[in-house]
Amino acid sequence: MCVKQGDLSAAETGGTLPRGTEVPGRAGVRASVVARKSRNGDGAKGTQEGGDVTDQTGEAKPDAVSETAKPAGEIRARWAWTEPKVWTERMLTALEVGVRGGKWHSLIDKVWAVGNLWRSYQRVAANQGAAGVDHQTIEMFEQRVEENVGKLSETLEDGSYRPQAVRRTWIEKLGSKDKRPLGIPTVRDRVVQTAVRHVLEPIFERDFAEHSYGFRPGRGCRDALRRVDHLLKAGYHWVVDADLKSYFDTIPQEPLLERVAEKIADGRVLDLVRAFLRQGIMEGMKTWTPTGGTPQGAVISPLLSNLYLNPLDHLMAQQGIEMVRYADDFVILCRSEVEAKEALERVKEWTEQAGLVLHPVKTRIVDATQPGGFDFLGYTFTQGQKRPREKSLQKFKDAIRAKTPRNHGHSLQRIIEDTNRILRGWFGYFKHSHKDTFPNLDAWIRMRLRSILRRRHRQRGRGRGRDHQRWPNAYFAKQGLFSLSAAHAQARQSLTG
Numbered sequence: 001m002c003v004k005q006g007d008l009s010a011a012e013t014g015g016t017l018p019r020g021t022e023v024p025g026r027a028g029v030r031a032s033v034v035a036r037k038s039r040n041g042d043g044a045k046g047t048q049e050g051g052d053v054t055d056q057t058g059e060a061k062p063d064a065v066s067e068t069a070k071p072a073g074e075i076r077a078r079w080a081w082t083e084p085k086v087w088t089e090r091m092l093t094a095l096e097v098g099v100r101g102g103k104w105h106s107l108i109d110k111v112w113a114v115g116n117l118w119r120s121y122q123r124v125a126a127n128q129g130a131a132g133v134d135h136q137t138i139e140m141f142e143q144r145v146e147e148n149v150g151k152l153s154e155t156l157e158d159g160s161y162r163p164q165a166v167r168r169t170w171i172e173k174l175g176s177k178d179k180r181p182l183g184i185p186t187v188r189d190r191v192v193q194t195a196v197r198h199v200l201e202p203i204f205e206r207d208f209a210e211h212s213y214g215f216r217p218g219r220g221c222r223d224a225l226r227r228v229d230h231l232l233k234a235g236y237h238w239v240v241d242a243d244l245k246s247y248f249d250t251i252p253q254e255p256l257l258e259r260v261a262e263k264i265a266d267g268r269v270l271d272l273v274r275a276f277l278r279q280g281i282m283e284g285m286k287t288w289t290p291t292g293g294t295p296q297g298a299v300i301s302p303l304l305s306n307l308y309l310n311p312l313d314h315l316m317a318q319q320g321i322e323m324v325r326y327a328d329d330f331v332i333l334c335r336s337e338v339e340a341k342e343a344l345e346r347v348k349e350w351t352e353q354a355g356l357v358l359h360p361v362k363t364r365i366v367d368a369t370q371p372g373g374f375d376f377l378g379y380t381f382t383q384g385q386k387r388p389r390e391k392s393l394q395k396f397k398d399a400i401r402a403k404t405p406r407n408h409g410h411s412l413q414r415i416i417e418d419t420n421r422i423l424r425g426w427f428g429y430f431k432h433s434h435k436d437t438f439p440n441l442d443a444w445i446r447m448r449l450r451s452i453l454r455r456r457h458r459q460r461g462r463g464r465g466r467d468h469q470r471w472p473n474a475y476f477a478k479q480g481l482f483s484l485s486a487a488h489a490q491a492r493q494s495l496t497g
Helices: 070-077 089-097 108-112 116-127 139-141 146-160 187-207 219-231 253-261 267-277 301-318 337-353 390-403 412-430 437-456 473-478 484-496
Strands: 019-023 028-032 166-172 179-184 238-243 280-284 284-286 324-325 328-335 364-367 374-376 379-382 383-389
Touching: 019 146, 070 089, 070 187, 089 187, 108 116, 108 146, 108 187, 116 139, 116 146, 116 187, 139 146, 139 187, 187 267, 187 301, 219 324, 219 328, 219 337, 219 374, 219 379, 238 374, 253 267, 253 301, 301 324, 301 337, 328 337, 328 374, 337 364, 383 390, 390 412, 390 437, 412 437, 412 484, 437 473, 437 484
Parallel strands: 166 280
Antiparallel strands: 019 028, 166 179, 238 328, 238 364, 280 284, 324 328, 374 379, 379 383
8 A cells, every 4th residue: 555645735845835934043033035936837736656645735635645655644653864854754654554556756846845854054154165156155055044945945946956066175085195175065055955865865764775884874884883793693704805997976867867866756866966066166267067977075966876786785685695885885795705706796797787896906805813814894894803903093092193293382181182083083983993903093193192291391303211110101191191091991881791
């Protein structure tokens, strides 16, 4: 039994708000939003096969929900992360039970809804970020936020909205001299992309595979790492360590749009997604249009990248192959080398058909019980142990070095406070590392601090030798220095206690 996607009122869908409705803005700002008369004609909301979602009333009622359907409150709790300005109780019920024909129609009015755009702006503002090619910062957008949000709603509704070019910058790759491109859309485009994501994400999230963890609500790196750890302990120690070469830059756009169209029948929403994929890229004085990939840095890119790999996820699951994926980074864990080779061949076949390329050097099969192991999400798994991978350690040390130069002019207490912020954050992620990871790092950090103190006493060189008696470990503990070793011991005790 399916629920027809019809007859949802404007109040339920977060559509155009009545005149004078107040919408909360960022930092307590409230704006009176003047609604416009809907100009959406029959062409956009026609009764297409598969049903539709409309803001009109007085039409046929939705099909009855199956008696086995869950209560509305229980459904809402399960989908608590969705945007309530878009996803009403009735739409969530349709999401769970299924829609006629398996496709969603007439969604564009949910995108241009003022309530959705306002909430999207709030999320963009909370994430901060730099200005795009128009040089408009978040602060500048906020100065005229009511007008800007209203203008976005108008242009989306009348079809005149066009995304601007993406400003390209380059950031360093972890542990490498190479750099990777990062696209910075304008603030207005980030707001619209967030509004589109609010509408589309639940539709695709419903069918994403269990072993996919990257950029998904309620999931993260730690969940993926726990799954890998569990499988290794269960005897799955033959590992396909896979690497998709330049994945985000090489996703074929037309096949990707076809994946979107499998669930979305609203042509104007599909046009928006296509426009975001084909946004111009501006680097310096040069501008060009990409022919493939999704723009890294775009709000909607993680969702689209997960969508394109979703068939691979389900192929592996159907064949009983244990895969753990975080965005484009995934490992396959098997009980034997033969199984691992067979799994790798299946992945090669799928990626070739999908227009993707496995990195010929970085993709390999390893026995995790042997020295070397494999890297995944910042950790190295080897011989039954987990440790921070070498690049992760290097990044950590670089961050500490930046806080502890020998000629630092602030007080020791201030330096320790700044250093502790890095230590606590790093430990929060890497606390599951082998216990011998931490004592050496603690000693290295104290050496950095002793070197600062030596410099202040007109002495050169690193803090060592007699400096250990002059400023013993207890001295730094008394100053409040965060100890990785002590924190690890406490964490282990709380687990066994």
